[in-house]
Each structure stands twice: as structure tokens, then as C-alpha cells.
Amino acid sequence: MAGILIYSDKNDYALELLTAARIITASSGLDVRALSINNDSQAEALAGAGAEVCKINNTAIALADASALANAIKQAVEKLDINTILLSSNLRGRELAGRLAQIIGTACLTGVSAVKLNGDKLECQRNALGGATVATQYIATEKKVIAIVPRSFEKAPAGTGKISELEVDVQATPGLKLVETKAKSEDSVDIEAAEVLVAVGQGLNSKDDLPMVEALVKALGGELACSKPVATDKKWLSEERIIGLSGKKCKPELAVLLGISGQVQFNVGIRDAGTIVAVNSDENAYVNKMADYVLVDDLHKVVAELNKILA
Numbered sequence: 001m002a003g004i005l006i007y008s009d010k011n012d013y014a015l016e017l018l019t020a021a022r023i024i025t026a027s028s029g030l031d032v033r034a035l036s037i038n039n040d041s042q043a044e045a046l047a048g049a050g051a052e053v054c055k056i057n058n059t060a061i062a063l064a065d066a067s068a069l070a071n072a073i074k075q076a077v078e079k080l081d082i083n084t085i086l087l088s089s090n091l092r093g094r095e096l097a098g099r100l101a102q103i104i105g106t107a108c109l110t111g112v113s114a115v116k117l118n119g120d121k122l123e124c125q126r127n128a129l130g131g132a133t134v135a136t137q138y139i140a141t142e143k144k145v146i147a148i149v150p151r152s153f154e155k156a157p158a159g160t161g162k163i164s165e166l167e168v169d170v171q172a173t174p175g176l177k178l179v180e181t182k183a184k185s186e187d188s189v190d191i192e193a194a195e196v197l198v199a200v201g202q203g204l205n206s207k208d209d210l211p212m213v214e215a216l217v218k219a220l221g222g223e224l225a226c227s228k229p230v231a232t233d234k235k236w237l238s239e240e241r242i243i244g245l246s247g248k249k250c251k252p253e254l255a256v257l258l259g260i261s262g263q264v265q266f267n268v269g270i271r272d273a274g275t276i277v278a279v280n281s282d283e284n285a286y287v288n289k290m291a292d293y294v295l296v297d298d299l300h301k302v303v304a305e306l307n308k309i310l311a
């Protein structure tokens with residue numbers, strides 16, 4: 001019987017895809033397989049969550065070579081009789097989704113935040129109109145490539161799975177050469193993985209005020225994030241820290257939003273947070289409508305007070 005195959009370059013996202021696949025298969029009876037490519041620890045982690053893992057070990061496939069990855073997954077799809085492939089909608093996953101859909105001759109949906117089987121249609125929810133609304137869409141062809149936004153699903157709990165080897169015949173993409181591998185820059189951060197986020201917006205007076213916000217971040221054990229203009233216009237922080245439509249979609253337990261107006265393109269990246277605290281000098285700021293707690297005050301004063309209390 002045709003089944004579902006999950007693959008992500010990141011272990012945590014792969015475990016989330018396993019949960020998404022199980023939600024789909026709960027009513028369909030389809031098989032779920034998890035794929036790991038040159039990643040033995042991921043194979044172990046997935047098997048430890050009860051997955052039936054197919055492990056590919058092939059040195060011709062580099063993680064950065066999306067074309068070779070897509071070819072490997074295509075062969076897995078054929079060998080395992082798969083009709084639905086779930087990928088993560090991170091940077092690599094989105095590129096992979098397009099390439100894979102193209103070589104297997106089907107369509108793909110990226111940025112999917114929820115899935116539901118409705119009859120024979122696998123309905124997918126995605127933000128539309130810049131995040132102002134959510135569209136429900138499905139792929140009408142038999143084979144489907146769906147890329148799911150990280151943290152849309154919980155990680156699969158522990159279970160007992162198994163691992164088997166899968167052989168594929170894939171060559172490295174001609175013309176693609178790995179020139180250099182560099183460690184990430186000092187400011188590199190994974191805000192999607194953070195349980196606590198403190199985000200600053202243009203309400204912050206100057207770059208010189210960042211240390212006080214960083215002190216709050218440290219006291220709360222979180223990560224620092226920002227609205228888009230803080231990174232792209234002011235260049236106070238790296239673009240990796242942007243929350244929103246053009247940045248990251250985050251789902252922390254706690255989000256503290258400092259001097260951010262709450263335009264839809266920002267809100268779409270944080271509205272699923274567990275608890276949202278907004279600090280804004282404008283009592284009518286849009287962000288207040290989304291927040292669980294609102295503090296109408298100067299953020300500099302509030303951060304200084306909080307730092308004193310938490311010291």
C-alpha cells in the first residue's frame with residue numbers, strides 16, 4: 001500500500017514530521033517511513049520515536065546538494081511505494097521540496113502549518129495574503145510533496161522502531177563543488193528552537209540600548225529576536241533573528257515583544273507563542289490585540305526595571 005515518507009536535515013524537525021505523518025495515517029491506515037541520509041544519529045533518534053527508518057549512507061550525497069538529495073528521495077519513493085512526502089519548510093527543505101516535486105512530476109506545497117485528511121484529499125493550511133488569512137489547499141495529483149513549517153507539530157514521543165538500510169544510486173551533481181565549510185558567525189542563532197524569545201522593534205531608541213535587552217534575554221534564559229526593520233534597515237542585528245513572514249515562524253513558550261507595532265507580517269511569525277507579553281508606549285498598537293499581557297510604557301524603563309528584579 002502506498003505510504004508516507006518523511007525527511008528533514010534536522011533531527012527535531014524530522015520528529016515533528018513523524019507526528020504530522022501519524023495524524024494523517026491515523027484515519028488512512030497508510031504506512032509511515034522515515035528517511036535518514038548520511039545521518040546515523042538521526043536514524044537512531046527516529047527509531048527511538050517508533051519510526052520505521054530507512055537509512056541511506058552514500059558519500060556522493062552532500063547535504064548542500066539539494067539535487068542529489070532530491071534524486072535519493074525520488075529513488076526511495078519508488079522503492080518504498082510512497083505517495084506523500086513530508087519535508088520541513090526550512091531553508092533547505094523548501095529548496096528540496098521544489099526540486100523533488102519537479103523530478104517526480106508533481107506539485108508541492110511549502111509553508112504548511114496544519115494537515116488534515118478529508119476524504120481522499122490531504123488538506124493543507126498555509127498563510128495567505130501576507131499572513132492576513134489562512135488558506136486551505138490540497139494537491140490534486142496522486143503524489144504529493146508537502147513542506148511543513150518547523151514547530152507546527154510536537155515532536156513524536158519515545159517508541160520502538162527499526163532501522164533498515166536503503167541503497168540508492170546517486171551521483172554528486174556535476175558542476176557543484178563544495179569549496180569551503182565555515183563555522184557559523186558569532187551572531188548565528190536558531191530562534192525557531194527557542195522556548196523564550198525577547199524581540200525588539202523600532203521602538204528601541206538606539207543600538208546602544210541593545211545590551212540592556214541582552215541582559216533581559218540572559219536573565220530569562222532565552223534568545224534575542226527582532227522585527228524586520230531592526231535587521232534590514234537599521235542593521236542592529238542579523239537577519240537570522242527576524243520574526244515574521246520574511247523571517248522565522250516561531251512558537252516559543254514565552255515571547256516578550258518590546259517596541260514592536262505588530263503588523264501582520266510580523267505577527268504571523270509569533271502568534272502561536274504560548275504566552276505573549278507586549279511592551280509598547282502606544283495603547284492602541286496592533287500588537288496589543290495579539291498579546292496575553294500588555295504593558296503600556298516606555299520599553300527602556302520597563303527593561304531596566306525587569307533587569308533589576310531578575311538580577
Ligand SMILES: Cc1cc2nc3c(=O)[nH]c(=O)nc-3n(C[C@H](O)[C@H](O)[C@H](O)COP(=O)(O)OP(=O)(O)OC[C@H]3O[C@@H](n4cnc5c(N)ncnc54)[C@H](O)[C@@H]3O)c2cc1C
Nearest residue numbers: 201202203227228244245246247259260261265266281299
Ligand atoms: C512583504 C513584506 C514582508 C514583511 N515581512 C516582515 C517580517 O518578516 N517581519 C517583520 O517584522 N516585518 C516585516 N515586514 C514589515 C512590517 O510590515 C512592519 O513594517 C514591521 O514589522 C514594523 O517593525 P516595528 O514594529 O519594529 O516598527 P514600527 O512599526 O515602527 O513600530 C514601532 C513600535 O514601537 C513603539 N514604540 C516607540 N517607542 C517606544 C518606546 N520608547 N517604548 C515602547 N514602545 C515604543 C511604537 O508605538 C510602535 O508600535 C514586511 C513587510 C512587507 C511588505
